[in-house]
Amino acid sequence: MRKSNTVTYIAHKGTLIVDPVSELPYTHYTAKGGEADNLTLKPALLKFKVPEIAAGVTIVEADGIFDTDDCKQETRTVLPKAQLYTPINPRRRKSTPVEGVAGIKEIDPYGRPVCLSGHPLVLIGRDIKRGEYIWCCPCYHPRCSPESLLHPVTLAATGAG
Incomplete structure (x- = not known):
């Protein structure tokens, strides 16, 4: 990622798959900084595909940036029983x-x-x-x-x- 003509910074993005109960990480995926955020979900899920663990996964919770039809379809393709939940910023919603x-x-x-x-x-x-x-x-x-x-x-x- 370029900041100026003389200084260059290398940026990376990380995607981490974590067990929600124990909070222990299963796997991770590191991408170059120029890659779109929503394109990091599928490679991370493919690395996670361990048959013993993946068979019981029914919910995948991710950031709001992953709230696209492509990400939902990719989740269903990699983990057939799982559904993708993406919390959205409520913006102007009232109580x-x-x-x-x-x-x-x-x-x-x-x-x-x-x-x-x-x-x-x-x-x-x-x-x-x-x-x-x-x-x-x-x-x-x-x-x-x-x-x-x-x-x-x-x-x-x-x-x-």
Whole structure:
């Protein structure tokens, strides 16, 4: 990649395939900087095609740049059972108010529920039998510091509110 007539920088792009549970990388693909981002998906998937692991893959999650019909078709070709999910920047989408659901005020533009005190909920698991996600208010989550998040119920109980 050229920055000026006297200085040249060599750029590379990396695509990494990672297990979503253990977060350990399976394989990677490195491309030259001039190659389009969406063209790096297929070579990475082809390197990943290990029969024992690839047979169980049903979801491939990638950046929004991979949201093209070609990338979706390539994913289906390389991994027949897999479907490509590409989160998109919500841009100007507004939060959607929710009524009739206990503890949830709205759904933010990224699809996360928001608690009554205005904090995005933390996904802590999924109930496979019921097909439901389990969400927790960050005020009660052990990884969050209580000083940074004050819940109205906590404030009333301590007399601080």
